[in-house]
Amino acid sequence: MADENGTGAAEEEAAPALNPPASIGGDDEEGGGAPEWMCTFSDLVTLLMCFFVLLFAMSTIQEETFKELVQSLKSALGVQQVPETGTREGLRMNAGTDTTDPKDHAVDELGGMVQKEMEEIVSDVRELIMFNKLGGQVRVEETEDGAVITIADMVIFGPGEARLSEDGRIVMEKVAMVLAQFHYPVTVSGHTDALPMARRNDDSNWELSTRRATSVVRFLISMGIDPAELKAQGFAHYRPVADNGTPEGRAKNRRVEITYERTYIARAMGGELY
Structure with missing residues (x-):
C-alpha cells in the first residue's frame, strides 16, 4: 500500500508540471498586449508619413518662404552667406551679400x-x-x-x-x-x-x-x-x-x-x- 500510495503521490505531484502555467495562457487570451512585430510596423508607418509630409512641404515652398528661411538660417548660423536655391548641395556659394538692385x-x-x-x-x-x-x-x-x-x-x-x-x-x-x-x-x-x-x-x-x-x-x-x-x-x-x-x-x-x-x-x- 505504501508503494502504491507513494507512487500515486508522485504521479499527482508530477502531473501539474506537464502543463504550462495557467497564468501565461490566461494573459494571452485576455488581452496581454499586441504582438511584438506591431511596434516595428508602427514605427515604419510613422516614418513613411513623416517622409511624405516632408516631400509635400518641400514641393509647395514659395520664393518668399524660401527667402524667409534663408534669413532665418543666416541669423541662426551667424553667417552672411547660405546656399541659394538651385545650388548643388551647397557647393556653390554667393561671392558676397545680396547685390540685387532695388530698381529690379x-x-x-x-x-x-x-x-x-x-x-x-x-x-x-x-x-x-x-x-x-x-x-x-x-x-x-x-x-x-x-x-x-x-x-x-x-x-x-x-x-x-x-x-x-x-x-x-x-x-x-x-x-x-x-x-x-x-x-x-x-x-x-x-x-x-x-x-x-x-x-x-x-x-x-x-x-x-x-x-x-x-x-x-x-x-x-x-x-x-x-x-x-x-x-x-x-x-x-x-x-x-x-x-x-x-x-x-x-x-x-x-x-x-x-x-x-x-x-x-x-x-x-x-x-x-x-
Whole structure:
C-alpha cells in the first residue's frame, strides 16, 4: 500500500508540471498586449508619413518662404552667406551679400500692376462683345505691346468713308463706356487694304486711314474721354494682318485698332518698363 500510495503521490505531484502555467495562457487570451512585430510596423508607418509630409512641404515652398528661411538660417548660423536655391548641395556659394538692385524689384512690381490692368481691359471688352453680340466685328487680344481692340471698318464706316455711320456711333458709344473706366493713354490706328481709292479726289489710303482714326478720336472726345489721353495715326495698307490678294484678307485688313500700350500705362503709374 505504501508503494502504491507513494507512487500515486508522485504521479499527482508530477502531473501539474506537464502543463504550462495557467497564468501565461490566461494573459494571452485576455488581452496581454499586441504582438511584438506591431511596434516595428508602427514605427515604419510613422516614418513613411513623416517622409511624405516632408516631400509635400518641400514641393509647395514659395520664393518668399524660401527667402524667409534663408534669413532665418543666416541669423541662426551667424553667417552672411547660405546656399541659394538651385545650388548643388551647397557647393556653390554667393561671392558676397545680396547685390540685387532695388530698381529690379520695383520694375517687377510695376510689371505685375501693368499686367493686371491689361487683363482687366481685355476682360471688360470681352464682356462688351458677348453682351452686345459683336463677335466677328469687334475683338480684343493681349499682345506684347498691350491690349488691342480691333473693330472691322464695315461696322463703323461706309465703303471709302471716314465719317462714322449710325450703327458705328452705337458701337463706339459702347466701346467708349469701357474706355472711360481706364484712364490711360490710348492710340487709335486706322488701316486699309491695298486697293487704290476709287474716288474723284486725290485721297489715298494714307489719308483715308488717318481720317478714320481722327474721326474715332473726335467721337471718343465727345463721349467724355480726355483728349490728352488720345492719339490718332494712320498706316494705310502697310501693316496688314491678312493677305491683300483675297476679298476675305482685304476685309480683315480694313480695320481700326484702339491700343492700350504697356509703356504708357507704366508711365501713368509713375514708373518705366525696361
